Amino acid sequence: MNPEERMPDDDDEPVTVLVTRRPIAGMQREFEAYLHGITEAASKQPGHLGTTIFRPSGTKDRAYRILFRFDKRSNLARWEQSEEREQWRERAAVVSEPREAVVETGLEAWFTVPNCDVPAHPPxxxxxxxxxxxxxxxxxxxxxxxxxxxxxxxxxxxxxxxxxxxxxxxxxxxxxxxxxxxxxxxxxxx
Incomplete structure (x- = not known):
């Protein structure tokens, strides 16, 4: 989310962010420590509703899917723009490949697919x-x-x-x- 972006009040709805990250080879332990730390840091943010981590399901798939839920888009933006979040971005760059992120709102956010890099919803x-x-x-x-x-x-x-x-x-x-x-x-x- 762009730090300059400002959300109108009528667009300040609950959001779910699906982040996909892959640890750098040999950095699995450090990546797990990063996950623990960022999850704890996010949980202390205003409007944070929960974080769910889906670990890789197979040996070929190294992707972790992390769902962050916030009560308002503005609270997500506040977290994304914070100095603390920037520090976590720097740590992530050391232990993982660049992230892929999708922001979902509305009913589809309830059904975000954890094992998919793109948003796909059930029928x-x-x-x-x-x-x-x-x-x-x-x-x-x-x-x-x-x-x-x-x-x-x-x-x-x-x-x-x-x-x-x-x-x-x-x-x-x-x-x-x-x-x-x-x-x-x-x-x-x-």
């Missing part, structure tokens, strides 16, 4: 089924828990509360779990 029907399952689980649970307390509320405030909770839980709790649990079905090995 829309699979994405829809997983999203439906997540919403079904949340709505059913909320109806059991919240409705006795808020059923007397007017429709608009009740719906605002209900949908706000559904969106927050889907984004930060349920979809990360479901995409991990259904990874084999969503992204079968070719």
């Amino acid at each position: 829309k029907v699979k994405m829809a089924l997983v999203v439906w399952l997540g919403i079904f689980l949340i709505v059913t649970t909320l109806m059991l828990i919240l409705m006795p307390w808020i059923s007397h509320w007017h429709l608009i405030p009740r719906t605002l509360l209900f949908t706000g909770i559904v969106v927050a839980l889907m984004t930060w709790v349920v979809m990360p779990l479901l995409t991990r649990w259904f990874a084999g079905w969503l992204h079968p090995k070719r």
Whole structure:
């Protein structure tokens, strides 16, 4: 992300960054230390929602896929432009080949493919089924828990509360779990 770039407020949405890095031959231990360090550093940043590391799956594939999730594009930009991030870039240059990065937003970000250098998403029907399952689980649970307390509320405030909770839980709790649990079905090995 260009340090001069400024995001308008209406484009300040949650983002997922898929970074692909390959360690330099003989630098595996140093690369693992780098991964541990940058993951810890990113976790302390405002708006950081989590980091997932997918290590190489075979002997021929040396690529590590690292997913960084942030609540807002502006928080990602703040991290990318920080002095600390620049220091991690310098360390990465010593232990790995140049990175490949893709920034995803919206529903597709929930389904980022960990074993692919380019963004590729499962079929829309699979994405829809997983999203439906997540919403079904949340709505059913909320109806059991919240409705006795808020059923007397007017429709608009009740719906605002209900949908706000559904969106927050889907984004930060349920979809990360479901995409991990259904990874084999969503992204079968070719």
